Amino acid sequence: MRLEVLPVEGIGDVRPGDDLAAAITTAAPWLRAGDVLVVTSKIVSKAEGSLVDVPVDGDERAVARDEVLRAETARPVARRGQTRIVQTHHGFVMASAGIDASNVDRAHLVLLPKDPDASARALRTTLRERHGLDVAVVISDTMGRPWRNGLTDVALGAAGISAIRDHRGEVDPYGNELSITQMAVVDELAAAGELVKGKCAQVPVAVVRGYLDTPLPEADGDGAAVLVRGADQDLFSLGTAEARAEGLRAAARLPDHGRPPFPVLDELDFEKALTRALATISAESTATFAADLLPGDDSGRCRVVCRPADSGGVALVSLGADVQRLRAALAADGLGSTMETAEDGRGTHVVVTVS
């Protein structure tokens, strides 16, 4: 096998309503069946009219940009300084929701295509039906990523190619089942295309030749949407600072009779978690804590009797703060708790029931 990655030069400026299939085939009469077209999302957006008018300067421009960002945002993810990382309505996590002010006049912003898989399918269909060309289409854009500097191109949409190459069930020469099973090949094709597009000026389309066997499957496939991982499945759905603040706010909201604010992170041994919680607060607490494991029933797994340092009002206030500290520390390991203030022969105390 051997791949070629070729630039499509001479496409020129794209305007709303332009026929991309015609523009591409005119610029690249050398296209062949089986080629993968890697098309920069910006020209798809421009052809589809995914543009918004904005003032060219001043505060009005900033206000308008903020409004557009708000409209394109399904969920804020992280921020620092001027940077806003959000999840778009498509599910992509991108800086500024992929809104772009480059390669367009200053009176417009370019949005992402509304449905990049649909755009890929439409372009593929037009190329086949009007130009007799059986190709696959990948619609690409540039994204940042956690943990690594620099940006790479990835696929927003795809048609005529599987987004994933699946190695599940394959066995290596040593008899081990392959641990790396699903490769995001459309992202790698987008990256390969960028190498060629990025080095030439004004080349919005690259062709990867030799990757697919002909004839291509007639079906367009599931598109690049399968690469979108939902926030509920993602271990990094929120910026670290935002998630820490959520934890602090959850501690602030912890009701007297409360469920743990977040799902359990990991099944931690109960007694270990309890010991850890008591250790966490030991430096700050003046109250004393006596923990009794309970027989297994619905009332909880453990009762912690918390007594003040002395019988004065100051010590009772401290007791309240310490109980709240204990319950936040338990919640950090996914343990819910309730608190009851009670009196006995030894005075006012709090019973924390941990479940």
Add this chain to the structure above:
Amino acid sequence: MRLEVLPVEGIGDVRPGDDLAAAITTAAPWLRAGDVLVVTSKIVSKAEGSLVDVPVDGDERAVARDEVLRAETARPVARRGQTRIVQTHHGFVMASAGIDASNVDRAHLVLLPKDPDASARALRTTLRERHGLDVAVVISDTMGRPWRNGLTDVALGAAGISAIRDHRGEVDPYGNELSITQMAVVDELAAAGELVKGKCAQVPVAVVRGYLDTPLPEADGDGAAVLVRGADQDLFSLGTAEARAEGLRAAARLPDHGRPPFPVLDELDFEKALTRALATISAESTATFAADLLPGDDSGRCRVVCRPADSGGVALVSLGADVQRLRAALAADGLGSTMETAEDGRGTHVVVTVS
């Protein structure tokens, strides 16, 4: 410009001490000056002897794997179920620290190369000095990433090529300065190489031809290390669940006289933050809060007098819990606070000073 991506077939099994440069040039006598060699890190590790002995089965194997993971981990990042995402001593954030049990016999695990940039430089030097071949070398591995399903290959090491293609200062045809300035081209080259390596069985090296101009710069350059973003610079340095737990634990540790536990997320208007904190706790609190902004001096920006619902012991305990709630809510917006319990004609109360 036009790229070719070619597989190097027939390298066969690599063993500790093997001469990779000789193996590659024997398998690919067609290599040329200016080619970029994309070399799977696993064969580099094997040649360098970055292997550890492990039991082939049973609990001992699991224990040994855990030990190896611990040794390779600089910092845990996130976990769920059996998955452990960690930052390695190199700075890479990878599942299982990149430790691999595939394409090796069951008595060994393959670690990442100790210094992949050094490995790339050494291979490049040997190819030039012993084989007269002036190429660039990228050492690649497969990584997952947040937000997107599927894996892609990226660069762990590089020599003879800049990891980043920098567009800073460039201007588009509309006169806009380019917003996307730094492309991680060695990651894109690794991805392009994987398209060829992944489709063929047992092809650990691919060649990207046509990307670099000859003659190559003599210097090896900064390597792929420049792509590693430190945890302090990363908005996603920790899993969301872990960061939330950190926030809860920070609330549990909040001392009576405390600095905010984390750096300020965003410069929020002080009065807005105070209003938000009071609103956050309003549903759970029985105490009453009276906030007074202070004249600007070192003593703080605001004093909140917190009074219990009544003069009983139960209300004093609740007051303590409520004050702790308030201070956690303030900390969520980066505001530090101290608490003092005091008495006056109206009884025991707490003064929270916010700074």
